[in-house]
Amino acid sequence: MTRRPLVAGNWKMHGLRASLAEIEAMGVDYDAALRGRAELVVCPPATLVALARDIAVRAGLGLGAQDCHAEASGAHTGDISAEMLRDAGAAYVIVGHSERRADHGETNADVEAKAAAALRAGLAPIICVGETRAEREAGEALAVVAAQIEGSLPSDAPAQIVVAYEPVWAIGTGLTPTPQDVADMHAFARARIEARLGGGKGAHIRILYGGSVKPANARELLSVPNVDGALVGGASLGARDFMGVAAAY
Numbered sequence: 001m002t003r004r005p006l007v008a009g010n011w012k013m014h015g016l017r018a019s020l021a022e023i024e025a026m027g028v029d030y031d032a033a034l035r036g037r038a039e040l041v042v043c044p045p046a047t048l049v050a051l052a053r054d055i056a057v058r059a060g061l062g063l064g065a066q067d068c069h070a071e072a073s074g075a076h077t078g079d080i081s082a083e084m085l086r087d088a089g090a091a092y093v094i095v096g097h098s099e100r101r102a103d104h105g106e107t108n109a110d111v112e113a114k115a116a117a118a119l120r121a122g123l124a125p126i127i128c129v130g131e132t133r134a135e136r137e138a139g140e141a142l143a144v145v146a147a148q149i150e151g152s153l154p155s156d157a158p159a160q161i162v163v164a165y166e167p168v169w170a171i172g173t174g175l176t177p178t179p180q181d182v183a184d185m186h187a188f189a190r191a192r193i194e195a196r197l198g199g200g201k202g203a204h205i206r207i208l209y210g211g212s213v214k215p216a217n218a219r220e221l222l223s224v225p226n227v228d229g230a231l232v233g234g235a236s237l238g239a240r241d242f243m244g245v246a247a248a249y
């Protein structure tokens with residue numbers, strides 16, 4: 001089964017208009033050969049999505065956002081719908097990132113509703129799952145990820161969705177699981193995705209690894225079986241590091 005690798009950059013709450021130059025710079029190293037091997041997507045803050053559209057197109061990069069509301073429009077001050085993101089030029093949207101689950105109390109049901117909204121709007125959701133340090137230490141990592149997959153993926157989701165396994169304790173910490181731990185979790189996640197969606201979709205869906213991916217460890221992490229790319233936070237803010245991660249392909 002060939003799944004086109006995807007390296008997605010999550011800028012989180014970083015970036016002003018001047019940062020758009022980094023997307024332009026990413027395009028310089030994103031040559032035809034690398035394009036043939038991997039898809040690159042950058043997810044800047046919502047304020048930059050529309051401004052990044054033409055730059056990303058010129059650079060050959062895809063464009064994503066970091067969250068969406070579950071409804072298409074309505075009285076939800078401050079929120080942004082998937083339709084608005086699509087209109088602004090996004091093709092992807094991250095949903096259920098652990099920072100949103102923690103900071104905004106998002107439940108699996110919320111994440112499922114957001115992923116469904118993304119699909120209705122024509123966006124591919126990147127649905128994040130992953131256990132906390134306490135959950136891993138309690139031996140609950142597999143159960144937590146299974147419950148998140150069961151609760152956060154719309155049951156009728158097509159194979160265009162992307163799942164990102166991001167152990168919470170690895171995000172922004174410089175810590176990473178061992179390649180064996182990543183292999184075990186990704187194989188487990190693929191089986192749970194198939195159990196949730198059926199129809200052989202589990203074999204087609206890309207499962208990204210996220211959590212302290214850097215140029216120095218990208219090759220090791222991205223060569224693990226069932227790892228179809230990376231969701232990159234800190235190392236996606238600058239072209240040099242982001243392209244250093246992508247160079248693993």
Ligand code: PEP
Nearest residue numbers: 171172210211212233234
């Ligand atoms: C993330 O925020 O999704 C992430 C993986 O962050 P970092 O790469 O900085 O650990």
